[in-house]
Amino acid sequence: MFKNLQEECYEANMMLPKLNLVVFTFGNASVVDRSQGLFAIKPSGVPYEVLHPSDIVICDFEGRVVMGDKRPSSDTKTHAVLFQNWTDVGGIVHTHSTYATAWAQAQRDIPILGTTHADYLTVDIPCAPPMDDAMIQGDYERETGFQILNEFERRNLSPSEVEMVLLGNHAPFTWGKTAEKAVYNAGLLEAIAQMAYLSCTLRPDVPRLKQTLIDKHYFRKHGKDAYYGQGC
DSSP states (O other), rough: HHHHHHHHHHHHHHHHHHOOOOOOOOTTEEEEEETTEEEEEEEOOOOGGGOOOOOOOEEEESOEEEEEEOOOOHHHHHHHHHHHHHHTTTEEEOOOOOHHHHHTTTTOOOOOOOOHTTOOSSSSSSSEEOOOOHHHHHHHHHHHHHHHEEEEEEEOOOTTOOOOOOOOOEEEEEESSSHHHHHHHHHHHHHHHHHHHHHHHHHHHHHOOOHHHHHHHTTSSSSSSSSSSSSO
């Protein structure tokens, strides 16, 4: 019944170790079926090398298991909150990739320093502050989702334009219209995080990219006047 959804989710998850974004059983990817109000997600603690499409768990938007004999990812409720509130999101990825997680542990936004960053974003990659004690001691994974939502609302950011976030002391989440795009964004985030780290290490007072370069690189790939690539 959910074979195609499981296959798509499986393929997204299997890309994470291939892109060196996860080690051991860290991380997870999910994919939504809006027509049924359900999503598929990696089971908790299952090594990627033994993962099969049939292991993928199907959940509803409350994070309850609809199909599957394995326990879903411990981050399932976070995915559920984002799917429930951001209706354009089709896939979500959570990793503990090294450089992005280092920025998260430092509780720092990733500043926009170069044109690679500006090809995809016009702003710093946001880092939400660590959750307060009440949220941590409550329904932690669900509250993690609300921590992301609250940070985007506080900064007036659009999840369709900024498809990634760091959680202070934790790690990154990315998303996209499809699970494939969410995985792409996870790889992109890690590359930008590494470049920014090296730039700040080489020159602690490294200047931010000037606005003219931000605009040039972003809008040559996005919007009605974009000219990068081969078009439709």
